[in-house]
Amino acid sequence: MEARQTRSFDKGQMTGITWQCDGILLGHAVSRFTELSGFHSKSANVDVVRMHFGLKGDYLFTYDQLGKTFDLVGGHHNIMYSREFEMTVQAKTLEIETFGIQFPKEVFIQFTQNASDTLKRFSEAIILGKSAILTDSWGTIDSPIQQVIQQIIHCKYSESLKKLFLLSKSIELLVLCADACEASERKTETFIKTKSDKEKIIAVRDLINDRVHCPPNLSEIAQHVGLNEYKLKKGFKETFNNTIFGYLTDQRLQLAKQYLLDTQQTAAEISTQLGYATPQHFNNAFKKKFGVTPFSVRNNP
Structure with missing residues (x-):
């Protein structure tokens, strides 16, 4: 198999x-x-x-x-x-x-x-x-x-x-x-029309994936890939049907779920590791995304 x-x-x-x-x-x-x-x-x-x-x-x-x-x-x-x-x-x-x-x-x-x-x-x-x-x-x-x-x-x-x-x-x-x-x-591409710009938007996604634990801010991302912030935001949404912040949130919560299933870390430890301000903030975001609490996932995988 x-x-x-x-x-x-x-x-x-x-x-x-x-x-x-x-x-x-x-x-x-x-x-x-x-x-x-x-x-x-x-x-x-x-x-x-x-x-x-x-x-x-x-x-x-x-x-x-x-x-x-x-x-x-x-x-x-x-x-x-x-x-x-x-x-x-x-x-x-x-x-x-x-x-x-x-x-x-x-x-x-x-x-x-x-x-x-x-x-x-x-x-x-x-x-x-x-x-x-x-x-x-x-x-x-x-x-x-x-x-x-x-x-x-x-x-x-x-x-x-x-x-x-x-x-x-x-x-x-x-x-x-x-x-x-x-x-x-x-789809009619309005903001990302060249292969070079498409490569830059993909590089943004890869940068976020690599730095889920300590995400860069918008100006840092724009400087890293060489796009102005307006084109960066519009181009990312056009390409991935999600905002940069929405994509980052999805990746962090999916990673949190994986940690809950694959490790013995507590929800509080995971929330700190992924950069949430408080365990309660993490708990609320997790429940909004998956419909259950982190505790439920840990005990009912």
Whole structure:
């Protein structure tokens, strides 16, 4: 059900972990390079639909069966299908982190053939055996998607419960991914129009993730990425459907929940560690987010 793997390639190495449940394959991988380079991968006779999530890092991604090359900035996702699979990745950063889910063709069709119009059209192409991508616009990994992926990576369940958990989270990610890709297709970008600005907004997200315990203020963030505060605030909201403060709050509370489940720290210790003014302030924010108190999570995981 769970397997770890390491793959060496020219000027780099990939380490990863995969999980299987009911024919669905989930995987998380981190590729680190000694200098900017790339790698090639292919598989034959694997009739699956692939959900691809780029969590961190920039790269060029050439998908031979689609006849397309994508220039991707960390924090993106899409759904693709082809009977065979051959790709070349050219790294533009020294570290790339990805997550993926492979659905057997029949399972994916069963889930989606009566869903939204976009998914129906995608499923029809799959039924005909045509190589296809859900939308030409890649979706952005927002807080809900990021949180589900982290829940999968840090899942503590075992055996049958883990299998059920992974199945439910796979379907949840499918819904979130399809909805976000469709929204991206309709969206008119007003504030973030260039790839350079998009990279800066992704850098803001990464900075917040790295400093959840001691978050930077708005002027520090703006100076760090080289955007004025107005464009920073508007661009972040446009990209992630959340304010900078709202995103930070979500990340802090998700991390707090993880600490409650995975450590023996008290709620008061966690609130201090994450920078809350008082345990009561933390308690109120946690209950507003999850509908239960920290104490309830600790005693009823």
